[in-house]
Amino acid sequence: MTTPEDAVMAAEAGADAIGLVFHPPSRRCVTVDQAARIVASLPPMVTAVGLFLDADAERVRDVISQVALDLLQFHGSETPGFCERFGHRYLKAIGMAGGDPWAVARDHPQAAGLLLDGHPPGAAGGSGEAFDWGQPLPGSHRIIVAGGLRVDNVAQAVQTIRPWGVDCSSGVESSPGIKDRRLVAAFIEEVHRVQRYSGD
Numbered sequence: 001m002t003t004p005e006d007a008v009m010a011a012e013a014g015a016d017a018i019g020l021v022f023h024p025p026s027r028r029c030v031t032v033d034q035a036a037r038i039v040a041s042l043p044p045m046v047t048a049v050g051l052f053l054d055a056d057a058e059r060v061r062d063v064i065s066q067v068a069l070d071l072l073q074f075h076g077s078e079t080p081g082f083c084e085r086f087g088h089r090y091l092k093a094i095g096m097a098g099g100d101p102w103a104v105a106r107d108h109p110q111a112a113g114l115l116l117d118g119h120p121p122g123a124a125g126g127s128g129e130a131f132d133w134g135q136p137l138p139g140s141h142r143i144i145v146a147g148g149l150r151v152d153n154v155a156q157a158v159q160t161i162r163p164w165g166v167d168c169s170s171g172v173e174s175s176p177g178i179k180d181r182r183l184v185a186a187f188i189e190e191v192h193r194v195q196r197y198s199g200d
């Protein structure tokens with residue numbers, strides 16, 4: 001999310017969480033001030049997630065001292081010691097195009113969950129790339145599926161992996177960083193539909 005309006009729109013459509021990218025090369029990267037305004041606009045019970053990709057510890061500390069993030073999401077080669085040092089719960093993202101989810105799961109027993117994304121390890125997320133949902137996955141952690149999800153394929157991802165959650169960025173955008181109200185609502189409705197259908 002890059003604006004309070006988009007964040008509130010997603011929350012009102014039923015999103016459990018919204019993501020804020022703190023990775024400057026990204027077209028979705030927000031400033032600390034922007035992020036603080038977005039988080040302040042959120043209704044209660046909606047989780048604010050901060051995304052980092054191999055940021056240094058000072059940068060993470062600076063952000064969390066000014067933005068009330070509920071969860072950190074690390075997309076790079078951050079070590080368990082690095083991820084755990086901020087006193088926040090975290091998700092460890094894995095680039096599934098060549099990444100080893102079993103090794104990451106083993107290395108990050110403290111992670112609140114694993115976020116499986118479709119890009120190669122080391123590349124930024126938000127690329128809209130999906131991975132092979134049929135492959136065996138570690139059962140040690142709650143799984144969030146990301147990468148290339150859209151209204152027309154999220155049901156298949158949910159039915160194949162039966163994850164704890166799904167995460168969608170580019171698939172519900174009209175342009176990078178700008179969410180499309182109609183696509184966001186349709187995506188969340190589809191997730192709720194498949195959840196009811198699956199009896200979860």
Ligand SMILES: O=C(O)c1ccccc1N[C@@H]1O[C@H](COP(=O)(O)O)[C@@H](O)[C@H]1O
Pocket residue numbers: 019021023026027028029051052053075117124125126127128129146147148149167168169170171
């Ligand atoms: O969106 C970005 O620019 C980004 C940059 C650095 C790390 C992660 C990023 N995005 C996250 O990637 C996943 C999947 O996105 P998509 O649905 O395939 O577009 C999601 O968590 C994004 O927030």
